[in-house]
Amino acid sequence: MNEHASKHYIKEFEEKFERYMNSISAVFFNSGKEAARPSVQALVDSYYLEKGELSPLIPNFNTLLMLIEITDASYESSGDNQILKILEDGI
Numbered sequence: 173m174n175e176h177a178s179k180h181y182i183k184e185f186e187e188k189f190e191r192y193m194n195s196i197s198a199v200f201f202n203s204g205k206e207a208a209r210p211s212v213q214a215l216v217d218s219y220y221l222e223k224g225e226l227s228p229l230i231p232n233f234n235t236l237l238m239l240i241e242i243t244d245a246s247y248e249s250s251g252d253n254q255i256l257k258i259l260e261d262g263i
Contacts, residue, residue: 178218209243220249
């Protein structure tokens with residue numbers, strides 16, 4: 173993942189929160205938690221790339237933790253290869 177993409181994921185989650193939640197909810201409702209996992213994992217990876225960690229100082233932090241838990245995403249950065257594998261497998 174590059175810096176431009178990671179900043180986009182973070183901006184969507186922090187500044188356009190309602191739209192982000194509507195989108196991820198629609199994916200979850202229509203296709204299940206496996207389909208929502210890559211987006212949530214990309215957001216986690218973005219925070220690690222940009223900020224070095226997940227922190228309670230992140231806007232909407234508790235919601236992020238809930239999304240991680242619901243989708244079975246990793247709390248740690250997965251690295252680009254895992255995200256690509258998830259997307260290629262169509263999960």
